[in-house]
Amino acid sequence: MKKSKITIVGAGQVGGTTAQRLAEKEFADIVLLDIQPDLPRGKVLDLLESGPIYGYDTRLTGTANYEETANSDIVVITSGVPRKPGMSRDDLLRVNVGIVKTVTEQVVQRSPEAILIVVSNPLDAMTYVAHRVSRFPRERVLGMAGALDSARFRAFISMELGVSVENIHAFVLGGHGDSMVPLPRYTTVAGIPLTELLPKERLDALIQRTRDGGAEIVKLFKTGSAFYAPSAAVAEMVEAIMKDKKKILPCAVLCQGEYKIDNLFVGVPVKLGQGGIEEIIQIQLTPEEEANFRRSAAAVRELCQSVDKMI
Incomplete structure (x- = not known):
């Protein structure tokens, strides 16, 4: 029986911690790749x-050679x-477009049936780059955004109410950034709508903290950004696919008419299974929620239009 294989490109804090989380789950061989050969090794x-202590026998490979990634499932x-400092948004975009384009070309050449999960920022735009370059069907290209943002929302709700995170289900839609759209109306605590448990001013404060979640950690770290929660979100998505769980998670996916959005990667709830994206779940939005969602999508579209000039 062929052993499943997962490649993680980038051995920084997010990539390395993702490798750890997936190694501990033991459902696939792991390849960790970076342009600095000694770092992934x-x-x-x-x-x-750490395997003998934690109790896993996962086969791991650290490399700078893309040949080691051949026939990856994810x-x-x-x-x-x-x-x-001194770098404009367009400068950052141009650099990361080049990186994600090169990485995608390399991995797709060796793993033409793989599912791509993009974590690089700006996330929605980089997922768009991976889709354009790979030419994969939309079912096999998705971005990790909503799963992370929803986890942050759930964490803040847990702290506010003093209840277990296991009791909380939340949805955050839209782009991965300042314009994201947390949905209190679809957020529940043990089945109770969040709107019945918190007054509007506290809800608004939690929503704003969720939008600023990444920036809050960057400010505290001084040098660097979040990696524990992002890697946990990636692991949740990977596990849903590898185990064919049919789990519904918010992810950045290519909308083709869903939510009245066409040809744009934006965060929406999707069913994840063995084939990747198996269904985009469409929920009813109020006029205010829809307006916020469209504003968020417009911000993503502006980024993607800049990307088009760079590829």
């Missing part, structure tokens, strides 16, 4: 040495650079 060696792309 060192992280893989560290992970292998490829997670975390590559990219953070914005640096």
Whole structure:
């Protein structure tokens, strides 16, 4: 029986922690790739040495050679650079478009049947790049955004109400950024709508903190950005696909008429299974929610129009 294989491109904090989370689940061989050859080798060696303590026998490979990634079932792309002082948004976009384009070309050549999960920022635009370059069907290209943003929303609700995160289900739609759209009306605590548990001013504060979730951590870290929660979100998505769970999660996917959005990657609830995206779940939005969602989509479209000039 062929062993499943997952490649993670980029051995930074997100990539390395994702490798750890997936290694501990033991359902696939893991390849960790980076342009700095010693970095993935060192992280893989560290992970292998923790196996006897934690109790996993996952086969791990650290490499700078794309040949090692051949025949991957899933490829997670975390590559990219953070914005640096003096760098404009377009400068950052141009650099990361080039990186994601090259990575996608390399992995697709060797794993033409893989499912691509994009984590690189700006996320919605980078998922668009991976889709354009790979020419894969939309079912096999998705971005990790809503799963992370929803987890942050759930964490803040848990802290606010003093209840278990396991009792909380939440949806955050739209682009991965300031314009994201948390939906309190579709957020529940043990089945109770969140709108019945918190006054509007507290809801608004939690929504704003969710939108600022990544920036809040960057401010605290001073140098660097979040990696524990992003890697956990990737692992949740990968597990849903690998185990054919039919799990509904918000992900950045190519809408082709759904939610009145055409030919644009934006966060919506999807059913994840063995084939990748198996269904886009359409929920009814109020006029205000729809207006916020369309505003978010417009911000993503503006980024993608800039990308079109760079590819």
